[in-house]
Amino acid sequence: MTRADEAFPSIRLVNIREISLLNNPARFDEQYNFRIKFEAIAPLAEDLEWRLIYVGSAKSEEYDQELDSCMVGPIPAGINAFDFSAPAPAHHLLPSLEPEEILGVTVIIITASYRDKEFVRVGYYVNTYYEEEELRENPPPNVQWEKLYRNVLIEKPKVTRFQNPWDSIIQSTPFDTPIPNEQIAQSDQNLSTEMFSAPLPPPVQKVVSGYDGSGGMEVDQEVVS
Numbered sequence: 001m002t003r004a005d006e007a008f009p010s011i012r013l014v015n016i017r018e019i020s021l022l023n024n025p026a027r028f029d030e031q032y033n034f035r036i037k038f039e040a041i042a043p044l045a046e047d048l049e050w051r052l053i054y055v056g057s058a059k060s061e062e063y064d065q066e067l068d069s070c071m072v073g074p075i076p077a078g079i080n081a082f083d084f085s086a087p088a089p090a091h092h093l094l095p096s097l098e099p100e101e102i103l104g105v106t107v108i109i110i111t112a113s114y115r116d117k118e119f120v121r122v123g124y125y126v127n128t129y130y131e132e133e134e135l136r137e138n139p140p141p142n143v144q145w146e147k148l149y150r151n152v153l154i155e156k157p158k159v160t161r162f163q164n165p166w167d168s169i170i171q172s173t174p175f176d177t178p179i180p181n182e183q184i185a186q187s188d189q190n191l192s193t194e195m196f197s198a199p200l201p202p203p204v205q206k207v208v209s210g211y212d213g214s215g216g217m218e219v220d221q222e223v224v225s
Contacts, residue, residue, distance in 0.1 A: 012041075012161065013041050013044070013166040014048065014114070014119065015041075016037075018035075020034065021033065021154045024151065025150060026149065027148065027150070028128060028145060028150050030088060031088060032052060032085065032086045032108070032152075034052075034086075036083075037081040038080055039079050040076065040078065040080060041077065042077050043074070043075060044073065044114065047074070048072045048112055048113065049069060049071055049112070049113045049116075050113075051068070052069075052084070052086040053065065053108065053110075054106070055106055055108065056089065056094050067089060068085070068086035068087065091145065099143055103128055103129060103139060104127065105126065108123070109123045109124075114164060125152075125156070126152050129151070130147055131149050
C-alpha cells in the first residue's frame with residue numbers, strides 16, 4: 001500500500017500542453033493575447049489562477065509588474081483551453097525610461113496556482129526594438145513608444161515546476177488506489193516537445209546587436225532536468 005503523502009506530491013495533476021501568443025510580434029503598448037491549453041488528469045475542486053508578470057529589472061523584483069490575472073474553472077478531467085489577455089506594462093512603473101534600459105531583452109512570466117500555491121511558471125524572453133532601421137541605428141534620446149515593438153520568443157519557453165499536494169485528488173482517492181503511474185507517464189508523453197524544465201536566467205537590459213525583431217534571438221542552451 002502506498003501512502004498518499006508519499007505518492008501524490010510528485011504527481012503533476014495539471015500539465016501545460018501548449019501556449020501560443022496570438023499577436024506576436026506586436027507594438028510595445030498592445031495587449032498580450034495568449035491562448036493556453038492544458039491537461040488535467042482529474043477534476044479539480046477549485047479554480048486555477050493564472051498570472052502574467054513583466055520583469056522590469058534584473059536587479060530587483062520591486063519593478064515586476066503583474067499585468068493581469070484570471071481564475072479558470074471549474075476544471076474537468078481532460079484537455080482544457082482558454083484565452084488570456086493582459087495589458088502592456090505601464091510606462092511609469094518601469095525602473096527607467098532611458099532608451100538603453102527600455103530597448104533590448106527582458107522577460108515575461110506566466111504563472112499558474114492552485115489554492116494559492118504556485119505549481120508552474122513559464123518564462124519567455126522579450127526583445128524590445130524599433131522596427132525602422134534608422135531608429136534602430138540611432139535611437140532617439142526619448143523613447144518613441146508609438147514606434148516601439150516587442151517580440152516574444154514564444155518557441156523557447158523556460159519552465160519551472162513546483163510540487164503541489166493537489167489536495168482535491170488526495171481527498172478523493174483512497175490511499176491504496178493512487179493514480180496509476182502509466183497514466184502520469186502517458187500525460188508526460190503528450191506534452192509539447194518545446195517545453196522543458198529549467199530556471200529562467202535574469203534578463204539582459206541592453207540592445208541585442210543586429211537584432212531586428214524577426215527572430216533568431218540568442219538565448220541560453222536548453223537544459224532538461
